[in-house]
Amino acid sequence: MSNENKEKDKLKRRIAGLEKTLQIVTGYSGRIEKNLRQLFEVVSDTMPVPMMISLKTGAILFFNGNAQKIFGYSEKEFRKIAASLLYENPDDRGIFLKTLEDKGEVRDFAVNLKKADGSVFPASLFSRQIVFEGQNCLLTVIHDLSELKQEEEKRLMLERQLRQTQKMEAIGTMAGGIAHDFNNILTVIFGKLELASMMLPGESKVVRYIADALAAARRAKAMTKQILAFCRKTEYARxxxxxxxxxxxxxxxxxxxxxxxxxxxxxxxxxxxxxxxxxxxxxxxxxxxxxxxxxxxxxxxxxxxxxxxxxxxxxxxxxxxxxxxxxxxxxxxxxxxxxxxxxxxxxxxxxxxxxxxxxxxxxxxxxxxxxxxxxxxxxxxxxxxxxxxxxxxxxxxxxxxxxxxxxxxxxxxxxxxxxxxxxxxx
Amino acid sequence: MNIKEERYSIVYENNVIKISGKLSIMPEGYERIESFFKEIVGSGPAELVLDIRNLEYLNSSGIKALCIGLILEVETKEGLWLNIRCSKQHRWQLETVPTFKDLIENLNIVFE
CATH class of the missing domain: 3.30.565.10 (Histidine kinase-like ATPase, C-terminal domain)
Structure with missing residues (x-):
């Protein structure tokens, strides 16, 4: 074999080797790509928050199970819907995109989002620009604030109730003290009125006046008893x-x-x-x-x-x-x-x-x-x-x-x- | 010459090239590694062993560097055999190393 032919043969083998190398490398890359896609889908469906990937135009390219669940759209509907329609006020998406453009990322963007049934829920959005399937996209994570808002309302209600209870306890303590002292004064009034009544002849007009005063004092005693009952000063026979x-x-x-x-x-x-x-x-x-x-x-x-x-x-x-x-x-x-x-x-x-x-x-x-x-x-x-x-x-x-x-x-x-x-x- | 970095190392000793760790550098980073392989093959060893049992991960650029820088170079040396020692513990090795047989005939692959 001439030197020229030897060189040609060597080059042919080299080219064949490179072609096979290319096949090996692309096969390997394909497997890695598939594994990464699987990993991404598992991670996105495992994380307990809704997330989606959309284009700036509003087309939704990817959404996880939680996003589908929270918005209530079927997979087919989700792929067709424009991202702006997920906002209660579609103009909010414009503000969201502007923020993303200015700051490079969005954190804690407070907004009201709309479900498939038209109901609205408060949310906070977190977003970053990424490349997905060869396109510039936005990866957005949605933090549903409905429960937090409910918790906040519940906390405020409990605070109001606590303040009310404290107020009532303060009133009770004060009223109980007054009622107790008032009772002592009433005891003296009763004693003196009864003594005065005993010292007067039965037919005296004054006896009638004293009887009226005693009746009024009894009403006052009944009232202090009620106040003391409210203040829980009375021992109950349980x-x-x-x-x-x-x-x-x-x-x-x-x-x-x-x-x-x-x-x-x-x-x-x-x-x-x-x-x-x-x-x-x-x-x-x-x-x-x-x-x-x-x-x-x-x-x-x-x-x-x-x-x-x-x-x-x-x-x-x-x-x-x-x-x-x-x-x-x-x-x-x-x-x-x-x-x-x-x-x-x-x-x-x-x-x-x-x-x-x-x-x-x-x-x-x-x-x-x-x-x-x-x-x-x-x-x-x-x-x-x-x-x-x-x-x-x-x-x-x-x-x-x-x-x-x-x-x-x-x-x-x-x-x-x-x-x-x-x-x-x- | 040996190559030792934080995440990986390539050591040549007694006709054995031993690669360990995780090798996932950018394509341009493999240039010196390919040169290292060519230098080894060019030194004319009687036989050559590639021990990748402790190589946990190799990216696609690394596969290309192995194929072109080492395996195809071995082919240019008449009578030189390459023995590759692999580990069954690493899935990428099980899936990819057997395809190296398509490149040259004088290649032995052993999974341990």
């Missing part, structure tokens, strides 16, 4: 008992005192429920709530419903009634179909000395006392009302046990007797 029995007794008394144009209904769905409480306090709660219901129905007649049921307080109830702990409760509801409570005062109805009744008809202490009693028993009271749709007051008493669970050692004697009789009958 014992486990069937709340249904006490509610039924109180219902009888309330029904007998109610005018005929107001119907009082009783529904007991928690016959065996046992709570730890002072039964007289249950009477007081029912009397105070029914007295308000009477007042609401005074000129129009209507229905008062008293309902007793066992309920479980979960996270939802805790949000509505922060004072409530999770657990089982007996809920006593007093509902009327009166005019309801105006929205602007519904938050204040449990405040002491707050009343909508005309001067001289109410002390404004009834609902405060109800709340004080419930708080003292580890429960809570809440109100549901809308103007024109009546009002319902719910009293939540912690459930101690049901009849079947109650042992004789903790059961009061009368309850044990009743239980035995029921068992024999059953």
């Amino acid at each position: 014992k486990p008992f069937h709340i249904s029995t006490v509610v039924a007794e109180a219902y009888k008394m309330i029904a007998s005192l109610t005018p005929s144009d107001i119907e009082v209904r009783l529904g007991i769905k928690a016959e065996s429920a046992i709570i730890l409480c002072d039964p007289t306090q249950i009477h007081q709660v029912m009397m105070n709530l029914c007295s308000n219901a009477h007042h609401a129905l005074r000129d129009r007649g209507g229905v008062i419903e008293i309902l007793l049921e066992e309920v479980r307080a979960g996270s939802q109830e805790k949000i509505m009634i922060p004072a409530l702990k999770s657990g089982d409760y007996v809920r006593l509801t007093v509902r009327d179909n009166g005019p309801g409570i105006e929205k602007n005062i519904v938050d204040r109805v449990f405040d002491p000395f707050f009343t909508t009744k005309p001067s001289g008809e109410g002390t404004g202490m009834g609902l405060s006392i109800v709340r004080g009693i419930l708080q003292a028993h580890g429960g809570a009271v809440s109100v549901d009302s809308e103007p024109g749709k009546g009002a319902a007051f719910h009293c939540w008493f912690p459930l101690v046990a049901q009849t079947e669970d109650l042992t004789e050692s903790v059961m009061p004697q009368d309850t044990v007797e009743r239980h035995r009789k029921n068992s024999v009958r059953g």
